[in-house]
Amino acid sequence: MSSRRPPELLRRSGLGLLFAGLAAGAVLTGPPAAWAQASRMAGGALFGPPTGQAGPAWGPPVARYASETGVRFTFDRSQGLPLVKFDRSPEVWVLKPQPAPRGDVLYLNDLGEPILRASRTGGLTVFTSERPEGLAVALSGGGQTLRMTALGPQQLLERLALASTRATRAARRLIPFEADASPSSSALTADAAMVAAEAIIRMTRLPDGRLVLGGVERVRLIEGRQARADLREGVIEITVAPGQGLSGRPSSDRILAAAGLR
Numbered sequence: 001m002s003s004r005r006p007p008e009l010l011r012r013s014g015l016g017l018l019f020a021g022l023a024a025g026a027v028l029t030g031p032p033a034a035w036a037q038a039s040r041m042a043g044g045a046l047f048g049p050p051t052g053q054a055g056p057a058w059g060p061p062v063a064r065y066a067s068e069t070g071v072r073f074t075f076d077r078s079q080g081l082p083l084v085k086f087d088r089s090p091e092v093w094v095l096k097p098q099p100a101p102r103g104d105v106l107y108l109n110d111l112g113e114p115i116l117r118a119s120r121t122g123g124l125t126v127f128t129s130e131r132p133e134g135l136a137v138a139l140s141g142g143g144q145t146l147r148m149t150a151l152g153p154q155q156l157l158e159r160l161a162l163a164s165t166r167a168t169r170a171a172r173r174l175i176p177f178e179a180d181a182s183p184s185s186s187a188l189t190a191d192a193a194m195v196a197a198e199a200i201i202r203m204t205r206l207p208d209g210r211l212v213l214g215g216v217e218r219v220r221l222i223e224g225r226q227a228r229a230d231l232r233e234g235v236i237e238i239t240v241a242p243g244q245g246l247s248g249r250p251s252s253d254r255i256l257a258a259a260g261l262r
Contacts, residue, residue: 026160026177062145065124065137073126074143075116081247082107083146084115090194092146094247110227110251111262148187148246156181159190163197163219170201171213179221185242189221192240192249196221199236199255212259229258 095107103120203209217234228239241248
């Protein structure tokens with residue numbers, strides 16, 4: 001496969017502005033007027049500070065948990081859908097609660113697979129690829145709310161460049177990231193890019209992952225009505241749905257499933 005240089009240009013066209021990352025293959029397109037307004041309002045971080053919203057009766061609404069083997073994560077039930085973020089990964093998992101026997105609650109990912117199980121008495125079990133049978137965890141303290149904030153075009157471009165750098169390092173060749181984004185989807189697009197990079201990193205650890213990754217030429221992020229992940233003709237295409245919050249983008253598990261690795 002021929003090598004590809006990262007684009008090094010800033011071009012105005014009838015479709016909007018095209019920004020190109022100099023350090024990595026990152027491309028962002030979108031309406032220039034809307035982005036100009038968004039750049040004046042942009043915050044610094046992708047996830048903002050804690051809030052005081054109430055959660056279910058058992059346990060704090062936002063808390064940190066840890067296992068005896070070192071698995072640590074933040075569990076956030078202060079918003080619409082429960083969220084969990086493991087310390088060793090940038091990905092935030094959007095969970096769907098489902099009743100389970102004995103009054104327990106299962107928390108499922110977007111493939112319907114269990115990530116957490118909460119018992120009626122307040123116990124919590126986490127399911128990981130290393131421990132699919134489950135691992136008991138204990139409350140270890142308070143946590144920070146997992147919330148997205150708006151990003152300006154430069155900040156989004158930096159996130160795309162970072163995602164491309166992480167994917168490129170894992171693949172050992174350039175994996176450019178392209179995004180057709182608007183101010184309303186900036187934070188979600190940035191988060192989806194990091195999740196896509198995480199999926200590519202995970203591919204390299206799977207038996208057939210590098211074979212599949214060998215056919216991936218780029219990652220494209222677009223807006224749509226439903227969160228989707230597709231792999232076609234060498235392109236991992238991620239569709240984000242801005243009105244749905246973090247659930248409006250696919251998880252790394254769904255991206256791996258789209259690549260035939262789940």
